[in-house]
Amino acid sequence: MAFMERSALTTxxxxxxxxEEFKRxxxxxxxxxxxxxxxxxxxEAVRLSSGLFASWKSKSDIESSDANHNGFIDDCEFRNLAHFAEKYLHITITRF
Structure with missing residues (x-):
């Protein structure tokens, strides 16, 4: 979790x-x-970052990030997690 703590903060x-940092x-x-x-x-990442209730509530967003519905977030699906990260992990993913 220390990796997140070194990241810049928004207002x-x-x-x-x-x-790439988010993937790591x-x-x-x-x-x-x-x-x-x-x-x-x-x-588990949501639970440790935001608490148990957020983990339970995020179930549909987790499933929607899995574009091919194989039960995993593959490398090509990480971009789908940007909205999820902002909503449940309190992370803004920079797009460039």
Whole structure:
């Protein structure tokens, strides 16, 4: 979690990260090291970042980030998480 703490903050208190920084941070939750983030691994990231209620509430957003509905957030689907990150993880993903 220390990685997030070094990120810049916006005026509303959200962390600012590039997409690559966000990918690196999220991969810390890849418990089986398969290079993909499962729904349960993403829920764990939300739980640790925002609390249990946010994890439960975020279920549909997690599922909508998984564009091909295979149960994992693959490398090409990380961009789908930008809205999710702002809403549940209090992170702003910079787009460039």
């Amino acid at each position: 509303d208190g959200k962390r600012v990260m590039s997409l 941070w999220l991969r810390c939750f890849d418990s089986n090291r398969d290079g993909r983030i499962s729904h349960s691994e993403l829920r």
